[in-house]
Amino acid sequence: MSDAALRRANAEPRWLRHLLLAVGLGFLFIFLLLPLLAVFTEAFSAGWRAYLRALQDDEARSAVGLTLLVAVLVLPLNVCFGVAAAWAITKFDFRGKSLLITLIDLPFAVSPVVVGLVFLLIFGAQGLFGPWLAANGIKIVFALPAIVLVTMFITLPFVARELIPLMEAQGKEEEEAAVSLGAPGWQMFRRVTLPNIRWGLLYGVILANARAMGEFGAVSVVSGHIRGETNTLPLHVEILYNEYNAVGAFASASVLALLALVTLAAKAIVEWRMRRETRMLTANLAAEQN
Amino acid sequence: MRPLFGPAPLLPGFRLALGCALVYLSLLVLLPLSGLAFKASQLTVAEFWAIASGERALASYRVTFGASLLAASINTVFGLIVAWILVRYSFPGKRLIDALVDLPFALPTAVAGITLATLYAGNGWIGRYLEPLGLKIAFAPPGIVVALTFIGLPFVVRTLQPVIEDIEPEVEEAAASLGASRLQTFVRVLWPALLPALVTGFTLAFSRSIGEYGSVIFIAGNMPLISEITPLLIISKLEQYDVVGATALAVVMLIISFVMLFVVNGLQWWAATRHGARAAGGARR
Amino acid sequence: MSRFIRQLCAVLALGLSALPVVAEPSLLNVSYDVARDFYKDYNPLFQKHWKAVAGESVELKQSHAGSSKQVRAVADGLEADVVTMNQASDVDFLADKGLVSKDYARRFPNNASPYTSTMVFIVRKGNPRAIRDWPDLVKPGVQVILPHPKNTGNGRYTYLAAWGFALGQPAGNERTAQDFVARLLQNAPLFAAGGRDATTTFMQRKIGDVLVSFESEAELIAREFGKGEFTVVYPSLSILTEFPVAIVNPVVDRKGTRKLAQAYLEYLWSPAGQENAAQNYLRPRSPEMLKKYAEQFPPIRTFTVDEVFGGWSKAFPAHFKDGGSFDQIYQKK
Numbered sequence: 001m002s003d004a005a006l007r008r009a010n011a012e013p014r015w016l017r018h019l020l021l022a023v024g025l026g027f028l029f030i031f032l033l034l035p036l037l038a039v040f041t042e043a044f045s046a047g048w049r050a051y052l053r054a055l056q057d058d059e060a061r062s063a064v065g066l067t068l069l070v071a072v073l074v075l076p077l078n079v080c081f082g083v084a085a086a087w088a089i090t091k092f093d094f095r096g097k098s099l100l101i102t103l104i105d106l107p108f109a110v111s112p113v114v115v116g117l118v119f120l121l122i123f124g125a126q127g128l129f130g131p132w133l134a135a136n137g138i139k140i141v142f143a144l145p146a147i148v149l150v151t152m153f154i155t156l157p158f159v160a161r162e163l164i165p166l167m168e169a170q171g172k173e174e175e176e177a178a179v180s181l182g183a184p185g186w187q188m189f190r191r192v193t194l195p196n197i198r199w200g201l202l203y204g205v206i207l208a209n210a211r212a213m214g215e216f217g218a219v220s221v222v223s224g225h226i227r228g229e230t231n232t233l234p235l236h237v238e239i240l241y242n243e244y245n246a247v248g249a250f251a252s253a254s255v256l257a258l259l260a261l262v263t264l265a266a267k268a269i270v271e272w273r274m275r276r277e278t279r280m281l282t283a284n285l286a287a288e289q290n
Numbered sequence: 291m292r293p294l295f296g297p298a299p300l301l302p303g304f305r306l307a308l309g310c311a312l313v314y315l316s317l318l319v320l321l322p323l324s325g326l327a328f329k330a331s332q333l334t335v336a337e338f339w340a341i342a343s344g345e346r347a348l349a350s351y352r353v354t355f356g357a358s359l360l361a362a363s364i365n366t367v368f369g370l371i372v373a374w375i376l377v378r379y380s381f382p383g384k385r386l387i388d389a390l391v392d393l394p395f396a397l398p399t400a401v402a403g404i405t406l407a408t409l410y411a412g413n414g415w416i417g418r419y420l421e422p423l424g425l426k427i428a429f430a431p432p433g434i435v436v437a438l439t440f441i442g443l444p445f446v447v448r449t450l451q452p453v454i455e456d457i458e459p460e461v462e463e464a465a466a467s468l469g470a471s472r473l474q475t476f477v478r479v480l481w482p483a484l485l486p487a488l489v490t491g492f493t494l495a496f497s498r499s500i501g502e503y504g505s506v507i508f509i510a511g512n513m514p515l516i517s518e519i520t521p522l523l524i525i526s527k528l529e530q531y532d533v534v535g536a537t538a539l540a541v542v543m544l545i546i547s548f549v550m551l552f553v554v555n556g557l558q559w560w561a562a563t564r565h566g567a568r569a570a571g572g573a574r575r
Numbered sequence: 576m577s578r579f580i581r582q583l584c585a586v587l588a589l590g591l592s593a594l595p596v597v598a599e600p601s602l603l604n605v606s607y608d609v610a611r612d613f614y615k616d617y618n619p620l621f622q623k624h625w626k627a628v629a630g631e632s633v634e635l636k637q638s639h640a641g642s643s644k645q646v647r648a649v650a651d652g653l654e655a656d657v658v659t660m661n662q663a664s665d666v667d668f669l670a671d672k673g674l675v676s677k678d679y680a681r682r683f684p685n686n687a688s689p690y691t692s693t694m695v696f697i698v699r700k701g702n703p704r705a706i707r708d709w710p711d712l713v714k715p716g717v718q719v720i721l722p723h724p725k726n727t728g729n730g731r732y733t734y735l736a737a738w739g740f741a742l743g744q745p746a747g748n749e750r751t752a753q754d755f756v757a758r759l760l761q762n763a764p765l766f767a768a769g770g771r772d773a774t775t776t777f778m779q780r781k782i783g784d785v786l787v788s789f790e791s792e793a794e795l796i797a798r799e800f801g802k803g804e805f806t807v808v809y810p811s812l813s814i815l816t817e818f819p820v821a822i823v824n825p826v827v828d829r830k831g832t833r834k835l836a837q838a839y840l841e842y843l844w845s846p847a848g849q850e851n852a853a854q855n856y857l858r859p860r861s862p863e864m865l866k867k868y869a870e871q872f873p874p875i876r877t878f879t880v881d882e883v884f885g886g887w888s889k890a891f892p893a894h895f896k897d898g899g900s901f902d903q904i905y906q907k908k
Contacts, residue, residue: 125652234398260396
């Protein structure tokens, strides 16, 4: 069968395809595109100049810096945890597995305000470790460490939950084959597992990143809102809005939306380079065979 | 720590992986949440019960869990369609639309709430068409569902995408060449592969919705007994400096969520094992 | 890989360099939401003043968010030298925790509130529903927009203003006051998440006939939505809202900033500080300044929380705690 014929055999009938496209795109239009348009309409409601002025503000810039810093600190840890948890859960059988998965899901179900509260209950001045921390001059709440901690909590499930169904669907035959051929553990992971899970991993990182940069509720409780110091971008957005500076608020919000688009652009580039590598590899192989 | 049942595994790294995961989880989730339980334990059982089972509290559970359930279901249906068209079909602007899926995470929830309320209010871009039809969305319970649908949207799509990408076309081709109709292929071949991811996506969207506060309060209307969500009651307690009362409500929500998630995850693993056993049995034959 | 690490280091360094290097004495002023404009103008005034009298430059840091949330943060360890709030109940909470003096209200003049404001009605252009006073708000069919009465500062002031008005009527008592407030709340199609959200709902989404808000906020609304878009109505009687300030004792003692903090708050009552309040549409305490800006502050009969409710320490539990009058209104149904 030719490629085209295969694809035809393998696709939904035309009417269904159109229906699915219409329904899916309509849904996205109403739930994503319109809100995004509304944000940008507000941001530009006073013209380009006002938009740019809002973003050149010192406090806005330091908020962007802090937001990026937090994401950079949180993501690597999250990836390590996610891969480790998914590996243990999908490649082995052990008692208490659903319990473990449920624990991984739990951070989602905790209201962000409660997340902040929980960390205050532990590290705050009236909290469990508060007096000890104060005595030793260690600052956690209302400073960077607490912002990082709550962000770690909020984003904890993303990578793991993205990988679990994927690795579950893939099974463990390939890895087992690699090991039985004598590949050391690390090599098996890098050569077999990692290429298989790269898309899931990437989606997980993208989601965790977007959420890390966008989190408001939990960070708001532990940040202290000190201008130019512990104000993240989402907090800055809310503050500007409350100060009757809608243009500034929505301009900053549009930056957050754009940051998410940048991560997606990164994904597209990775995708493209990977495809090019594969193509080159196949070309090389073909050349060798000739 | 050896697996407690089944044959010794062939693959390495179990102890390391599980150990890392458990340490991370304990430090970041169990320890903080036990702090919550500790705080709530300052209440007597009677006081705890009075807070947890008040009329307003009960109504708020209904609103919160009902709206979350509805929103997660909407997301599951439409998320499947969206993930499918994003992976399988090509159409103009696909990359951009793919990128947009994460928007709900990137927007601070307050911005999302304000924006949605503006869109669905009587004079908003969407509300102006719905209100004449008698559909009041913003500042009514349906507004909560809208906000939660927005918040949970990326979960189902992003969970399904890698799984759909991973389905090898050969499988479907084989089914097709054996004479299966598209519907049969979908039901027999694709559905079982998609189901775990669908359930995962649903679970994630659902649990995310339960705790959501920032976006909902801007669109809900916040009327006691009608459109008041549990996180709002928690804030209400905090505004009275009643940290213990707030943690009591938080613990109730946590327990309900935990049980619901545990049941869903348990069911899913039970189904997966059964399915896996059947598949393995089929392969042996 | 090494390039990635280098970039990572660069980002980290960038983030760390954003943290301040403290050389000069600094004050952290933890304040409520909409006070930013006020302190943005006030801080440079004080810096100039301090340079002149003490010959020292001083760094002033600001933190703004919801009032009760801010004092909770201070109690949990946010190192505020001074707090500037919009409700005495919030400072009372810090006094209970031993962070500010019990008699903070007497440490500075005028109940430690350098300026005041009051609750007014904002109605649509030309006042089409002819709203003049509180009784017009409980008429059937009138929609009132207000922030959540239990969870927000503005909402609580609105609630107490209506209560105090009803109580002050002939034959007014607690029962009639609660009925009056209940009827007012019935006319609210929603409870907004905060003061700003209420404004957006009223001005931008065009919901409701009247918005109850701070007098000072009317000016902010005009700035964003245009002056001609609405009319401000002063009711016959309203509540005097006070904005108490206080020094956080353990923090200034540890940092050695007590003198500075005292001077910072005292300067609020200086002519420059008072004029700054007037320019931000907050009623100054100084009679001269009030006269100078008389045009923007029409006379209005007001009562304070202390006069009618015996202070916030009584008003808060009676009305806004669980089981208080607000909850009772919603249990009766």
